[in-house]
Amino acid sequence: MSATTAAPPPRSASHAFLAGLRASLTSIFFYVVLGNYIGIGALSYQFGFSPVWIVLCTVLIWAAPAQVIVISTLATATLIEVAVAVSLSSVRFLPMVASLLPMIQHAGTRSRDLLLPMHLTAISVWAEGMRLLPSVPKQERAAFYNGLGCGLLFAASVASVAGFYLAAKLPPLLAAMLLFLTPMSLLMSTCSNIRVLIDGLAFGLGLVVGPIIAAQKVGLDLLWTGLIAGSAAYLVHRLREARSIGP
Amino acid sequence: MSAALTEMGPYLALILVGFLPNEVWRVLGFVLVRGLDEDSQVVVWVRAVATATLAAVLAQLILSSQGALAAIPVWVRIGASCAGLLAFMIARRSVFVGVLAGEAVLVAGGAIWAP
Numbered sequence: 001m002s003a004t005t006a007a008p009p010p011r012s013a014s015h016a017f018l019a020g021l022r023a024s025l026t027s028i029f030f031y032v033v034l035g036n037y038i039g040i041g042a043l044s045y046q047f048g049f050s051p052v053w054i055v056l057c058t059v060l061i062w063a064a065p066a067q068v069i070v071i072s073t074l075a076t077a078t079l080i081e082v083a084v085a086v087s088l089s090s091v092r093f094l095p096m097v098a099s100l101l102p103m104i105q106h107a108g109t110r111s112r113d114l115l116l117p118m119h120l121t122a123i124s125v126w127a128e129g130m131r132l133l134p135s136v137p138k139q140e141r142a143a144f145y146n147g148l149g150c151g152l153l154f155a156a157s158v159a160s161v162a163g164f165y166l167a168a169k170l171p172p173l174l175a176a177m178l179l180f181l182t183p184m185s186l187l188m189s190t191c192s193n194i195r196v197l198i199d200g201l202a203f204g205l206g207l208v209v210g211p212i213i214a215a216q217k218v219g220l221d222l223l224w225t226g227l228i229a230g231s232a233a234y235l236v237h238r239l240r241e242a243r244s245i246g247p
Numbered sequence: 248m249s250a251a252l253t254e255m256g257p258y259l260a261l262i263l264v265g266f267l268p269n270e271v272w273r274v275l276g277f278v279l280v281r282g283l284d285e286d287s288q289v290v291v292w293v294r295a296v297a298t299a300t301l302a303a304v305l306a307q308l309i310l311s312s313q314g315a316l317a318a319i320p321v322w323v324r325i326g327a328s329c330a331g332l333l334a335f336m337i338a339r340r341s342v343f344v345g346v347l348a349g350e351a352v353l354v355a356g357g358a359i360w361a362p
Contacts, residue, residue: 082265121276
């Protein structure tokens, strides 16, 4: 009936989901998440939570820093203190979700189809998504991203249970090594993602401005760093664009 | 366990003070850009802000580490990051080689200088 539509017929969503799942298996973050969440599982063992609780914690929160806070402070701090600390540690999700959605939504996308990509957005899934999504057809991106995110979240859930049972046997140096996987892989994969000036500038400025603002102890330092360094990079990008278009 | 936990149980506490205060940022990001175009200037700017935020998270993870990583001196952590980055460049931008080199330097440094 609708033979006149210009767009090619989209392949099934499950096909794109599987492609995303496959992409998660070959991603360096699959192994990073495994290592990192073994550490988080071990931590939850030390603080006396159950394996079911830690899996639920991983699936619902899906943010390593926030989980470290919940696990290590729930027993000692007040509920308000825990909630505020968790919330302050997760500000990064606002710009990440906000920059992801325009990439995966198209004219016919329903809001509820974007809820899962929204929840699956964590720093690792976002970084891999930004790298891989441009080569995926727009209609298939949401399903692809879901596959990618579910693959990594599954790895994290399995690893957190494994870490729970390994906890007693983990030497401190190995535990430190597992925790160091996250910053190392973020550093390399972000550097290999940088293709345009604005990305490199935002990244470099963020590395420099971040510690400076953190040292001022003004609070919300990630938010301020993002706004200042990101806006500065954007400004330089606009100025260069204006110059190349201008006379 | 603490009063907070015995009061409401670990599962309710997880949802109220773990899940909700974390998810609120994802939902805010969702609400703010729903319907915006990929190439619009606001989205280009937001993406730069997200990249800078990621860099700040990275700096924080290396400089003020938590848990077992905190036992390793900060200059070993910085040195390991630089070594990893250098190996990454030499190995033609191989993430795998870079991560491996960084970890190797961290373990070597940790074995020597960690208390």
